[in-house]
Amino acid sequence: MPSQLDDLKAELTRLTQRAQALIAPLDDAQLAASPPSGGWSIGQCFTHLDKVGRLYTEKLSQAVDGARARGLSGKEPYRMGLLGRLFVRSQEPPVRRKIGAPAAFVPGDLTPHEAFARYAEMHTILADVMTRAEGLPLDRMKITSARLRLNVFETFHSTLAHERRHLWQVEQISNALSNTPEPAR
Numbered sequence: 001m002p003s004q005l006d007d008l009k010a011e012l013t014r015l016t017q018r019a020q021a022l023i024a025p026l027d028d029a030q031l032a033a034s035p036p037s038g039g040w041s042i043g044q045c046f047t048h049l050d051k052v053g054r055l056y057t058e059k060l061s062q063a064v065d066g067a068r069a070r071g072l073s074g075k076e077p078y079r080m081g082l083l084g085r086l087f088v089r090s091q092e093p094p095v096r097r098k099i100g101a102p103a104a105f106v107p108g109d110l111t112p113h114e115a116f117a118r119y120a121e122m123h124t125i126l127a128d129v130m131t132r133a134e135g136l137p138l139d140r141m142k143i144t145s146a147r148l149r150l151n152v153f154e155t156f157h158s159t160l161a162h163e164r165r166h167l168w169q170v171e172q173i174s175n176a177l178s179n180t181p182e183p184a185r
Helices: 004-023 028-032 042-069 082-091 112-132 152-178
Strands: 142-145 148-151
Touching (some): 004 042, 004 112, 004 152, 028 042, 028 112, 042 142, 142 152, 148 152
Antiparallel strands (some): 142 148
């Protein structure tokens, strides 16, 4: 029977594959285009996911390394508290409420392909952190970010929910762009 961390790593793999499938049929112009209603382009969504993912991956890695150094151990089943469950649910698609991104997470000037490559690389790093977290008390190790204090298990879940949220956004942008009439020449 797969462990809870195995399930999270499998979900991470599915998200990478879904992202690849979403961008595969799109050309550079489509990846860089903002939707007709305004907002981020698909490339900017991946830049945002990479920035957020790298910050949380670093925090998670530090928590895992710190717990290992202190000789902590734990076992499944890991649990999420009420705040963690509510936060994860708030991140899930479809988007019910827009949440402004802090300045540190606003997309930069990467090309869409650079953004996606960094995003995929970040997934590899996050999967490694999940592997290194095995055998630790993930539901008793805390991480503070954005005024929230979540345990490591909740943070893994919220990171993946945030990814699902923005992949849903990418899908919406792609659909909007494909329904936009070609400009007259």
